[in-house]
Amino acid sequence: MSIEICGVGKRFGNFVALDNINLSIPTGELVALLGPSGCGKTTLLRIIAGMETPDGGHVKFAGEEATHLHARERNVGFVFQHYALFRHMSVFENVAFGLRVKPRGERPAENEIRRRVIDLLKLVQLDWLADRYPSQLSGGQRQRIALARALAVEPKVLLLDEPFGALDTKVRKELRRWLRRLHDEVHISSVFVTHDQEEALEVADRVVVMNHGRIEQIGTPDEVYSNPASPFVYQFLGNVNVFHSRVHGQWADVGGGENEEKASDTPDATPSGQAEKKGEALAFVRPHDIDIERSPVAGSIEATVQDVHAIGPIVRVELAHASELIEVEITRERAAGLNLVRGLAVWLKPRQVKVFNVAASQLEEGGSGI
Amino acid sequence: MKNKHVLPGFGLALGITLVYLSLLVLLPLSGLAFKASSLSAGELWNVATSERALASYRVTFGASLLAAGINAVFGLIVAWVLVRYPFPGKRLVDSLVDLPFALPTAVAGITLATLYAGNGWLGRFLEPLGLKVAFTPLGIVVALTFIGLPFVVRTLQPVIEDIEPEIEEAAASLGASRLQTFLRVLLPGVFPALLTGFTLAFSRAIGEYGSVIFIAGNMPLISEITPLLIISKLEQYDVIGATALALVMLVISFVMLLAVNALQWWSANRHHGREKVSL
Numbered sequence: 001m002s003i004e005i006c007g008v009g010k011r012f013g014n015f016v017a018l019d020n021i022n023l024s025i026p027t028g029e030l031v032a033l034l035g036p037s038g039c040g041k042t043t044l045l046r047i048i049a050g051m052e053t054p055d056g057g058h059v060k061f062a063g064e065e066a067t068h069l070h071a072r073e074r075n076v077g078f079v080f081q082h083y084a085l086f087r088h089m090s091v092f093e094n095v096a097f098g099l100r101v102k103p104r105g106e107r108p109a110e111n112e113i114r115r116r117v118i119d120l121l122k123l124v125q126l127d128w129l130a131d132r133y134p135s136q137l138s139g140g141q142r143q144r145i146a147l148a149r150a151l152a153v154e155p156k157v158l159l160l161d162e163p164f165g166a167l168d169t170k171v172r173k174e175l176r177r178w179l180r181r182l183h184d185e186v187h188i189s190s191v192f193v194t195h196d197q198e199e200a201l202e203v204a205d206r207v208v209v210m211n212h213g214r215i216e217q218i219g220t221p222d223e224v225y226s227n228p229a230s231p232f233v234y235q236f237l238g239n240v241n242v243f244h245s246r247v248h249g250q251w252a253d254v255g256g257g258e259n260e261e262k263a264s265d266t267p268d269a270t271p272s273g274q275a276e277k278k279g280e281a282l283a284f285v286r287p288h289d290i291d292i293e294r295s296p297v298a299g300s301i302e303a304t305v306q307d308v309h310a311i312g313p314i315v316r317v318e319l320a321h322a323s324e325l326i327e328v329e330i331t332r333e334r335a336a337g338l339n340l341v342r343g344l345a346v347w348l349k350p351r352q353v354k355v356f357n358v359a360a361s362q363l364e365e366g367g368s369g370i
Numbered sequence: 371m372k373n374k375h376v377l378p379g380f381g382l383a384l385g386i387t388l389v390y391l392s393l394l395v396l397l398p399l400s401g402l403a404f405k406a407s408s409l410s411a412g413e414l415w416n417v418a419t420s421e422r423a424l425a426s427y428r429v430t431f432g433a434s435l436l437a438a439g440i441n442a443v444f445g446l447i448v449a450w451v452l453v454r455y456p457f458p459g460k461r462l463v464d465s466l467v468d469l470p471f472a473l474p475t476a477v478a479g480i481t482l483a484t485l486y487a488g489n490g491w492l493g494r495f496l497e498p499l500g501l502k503v504a505f506t507p508l509g510i511v512v513a514l515t516f517i518g519l520p521f522v523v524r525t526l527q528p529v530i531e532d533i534e535p536e537i538e539e540a541a542a543s544l545g546a547s548r549l550q551t552f553l554r555v556l557l558p559g560v561f562p563a564l565l566t567g568f569t570l571a572f573s574r575a576i577g578e579y580g581s582v583i584f585i586a587g588n589m590p591l592i593s594e595i596t597p598l599l600i601i602s603k604l605e606q607y608d609v610i611g612a613t614a615l616a617l618v619m620l621v622i623s624f625v626m627l628l629a630v631n632a633l634q635w636w637s638a639n640r641h642h643g644r645e646k647v648s649l
Contacts, residue, residue, distance in 0.1 A: 086541075
C-alpha cells in the first residue's frame with residue numbers, strides 16, 4: 001500500500017519537529033528516514049502510524065485520507081527501538097496478541113491462530129522459543145519477535161523506529177540484512193527510521209535524508225551518497241573534508257591560488273551566477289577521494305602529515321594544509337608504498353570535489369559532520 | 371570460587387537480620403503463644419468462639435477486606451493518574467496521599483466521625499438518603515479505607531512508572547481497544563504489585579485501632595472490632611481472654627498473609643520464573 005504525506009507539520013511548543021513535509025512512498029518499497037537525532041524522523045514515523053497527530057497536512061494510505069484514523073484503525077505494523085514486548089506474555093502469546101484482540105466476528109479460530117503464529121515464528125526463525133518469556137531472550141531475538149508480532153495482523157505498512165538501535169554492531173548487521181530479505185518476502189511497504197547512514201545505505205530502496213524537520217534529499221542510496229543535494233547531506237553521509245575557497249567563474253580556488261578545482265560538475269547545487277557574486281564557496285571532498293603523492297603534480301596542494309592510523313583495511317592519514325586539517329583514507333598497499341611518517345611534506349590531489357556556495361552551507365550550521 | 375560482594379560479611383549480615391527479626395517480631399509473638407498455652411484448649415475455644423468474639427472477627431476482617439478492595443480499585447486509578455498525567459498541583463496531590471501515613475490515627479478517627487455524623491458536613495446529606503455512616507460498620511470501612519490508601523498507591527507507583535508508554539502504543543497498533551489494552555496488557559503487568567498493595571492495606575486495616583473506635587460506635591455484635599474487644603478485656607483484667615483473642619487474630623492474619631504471599635509467588639513465577647537468558 002502506498003503512503004502519501006502532504007504538507008505535514010508538527011510543533012512541540014516552540015520546537016518545530018516537522019516543517020511542511022511532502023513525501024510519497026510507493027507500494028512495496030523499503031524506505032529509510034535518515035537524519036541526526038531531533039531531526040523529526042521519528043515524529044514523522046509516529047504520524048504515519050497514528051500515534052501522533054500532525055498540526056496540519058494530510059496522511060493518505062493508498063490514496064485514502066487517513067490523517068485522523070486512530071492507530072488501531074490504520075492497520076500498520078509498528079516495531080519499537082526497545083521492542084515493547086508484553087513482558088507477562090510468552091513469545092507465542094505476544095505474537096498472537098493482534099489476532100486475539102480482533103472483534104469476535106473477525107477473530108480466527110484457536111487452531112488457525114496457532115498455525116499462523118507458528119508460521120510467523122518460523123519466518124523469523126524463532127519457532128523454538130514459543131514458550132519462553134521476553135526476559136529470557138537476547139536483544140536480537142526480542143526484536144525479531146516484535147517484528148513477528150507486528151506482522152501477525154497482516155499490516156499493509158510496516159514501520160520500524162530505529163529497530164536495530166539498541167543492538168550491538170554484529171547483531172545489527174545481521175538483522176538488517178535479514179530485514180531486507182524479509183521485506184522482499186512479505187511484499188509490504190516498509191519505512192524505517194535510523195540515524196546510522198551505513199544502515200540506511202545498505203538496506204533501503206530509497207533514502208530520505210532529514211534535518212531540522214525538513215527533508216534535505218530523497219533518492220536511492222547511490223544518489224544521496226554520490227550526488228548529495230546539500231552540504232548537510234554531504235556531511236551526514238560519511239566523512240568529508242571541507243575547504244574554504246573562492247569561486248571564479250566556473251572554478252573554485254582552494255588553498256590560496258595553488259590549486260583550482262572545476263566547480264561546474266555541480267550546477268544544481270551551485271548556480272554559478274550566485275556563486276560568482278558571493279565569491280566564497282565551500283568545497284567538499286570525501287577522504288577516500290584524495291590521492292597522496294610524494295612529489296607535486298598538476299592541481300595538487302601541499303600538506304604535512306600529522307598522524308597515520310591503520311584501521312582495518314584502510315589507513316587514515318591526518319594532514320595539515322595551512323591551518324586546516326585534512327583527512328585522507330588510502331589503502332594499506334598505497335600507504336606502504338608512500339612510507340608516510342609524521343612531519344613529511346606531501347601533495348594531495350582530490351579526484352572528486354563538490355562545491356557549494358557559502359550561503360547554502362551556512363544554513364547547515366549545527367549539522368554534525370559524521 | 372567465593373563470590374565477591376560489595377558489602378562484606380554475609381554471615382554477619384544474616385546474623386544481624388535473624389537476631390533483629392527474632393527480638394522484634396518472633397519474641398513478642400512467641401510470648402503471646404506461650405501465654406495462651408497456659409489456657410486449656412477448652413477455655414481457649416470458649417473465649418475465642420463466643421458470640422461477641424465471632425461477631426468482632428466478622429466486622430474486623432470483613433471491613434478490612436472491603437476497605438482493601440476499595441483501595442485496590444481507587445488506589446490503582448490514583449497511582450495511574452499521578453504517574454501518567456501532568457497536571458497543576460500534582461506534587462500537592464502526591465503528598466496528600468501520604469497524609470494517612472503521617473496523621474495520628476486518632477485524629478483521623480475524630481475527623482471522620484465529625485464529618486460523617488448526622489450533623490456533620492457529609493453526614494447531613496447522606497443521612498436523609500438513608501445512608502448512616504458514622505457509628506455503623508460502614509463507618510469502619512470508611513476509616514479503614516482512609517488509612518489503607520497510601521499502601522496501594524505507593525506500591526503501585528514505581529511499577530506503573532516502569533511500564534513504557536510504548537507498550538500501550540504497541541497494543542493499539544495491533545488493533546487492541548482501550549479496554550483490551552487495559553485488561554490484557556496493563557493490568558497483568560501491575561497485578562503482582564496490586565496484590566502486594568492490597569495485602570499491605572489489608573494487614574494494616576486488620577491491626578487498625580485508633581481511627582476506628584471513634585467512628586465505629588463500638589456496639590457489641592454490630593460494630594465492635596476485635597482489637598477493641600481485646601482492649602476491653604484487658605481493662606477488665608481478663609488477660610487470659612485477651613490473649614486468646616490475640617492468638618486467633620495472629621493465626622488468621624498469618625494464614626492470610628501466607629496465602630497472599632503464595633498467590634504472589636505464583637503470579638510472579640508464572641511470568642518471570644525461568645530467568646535464564648539464552649543467546
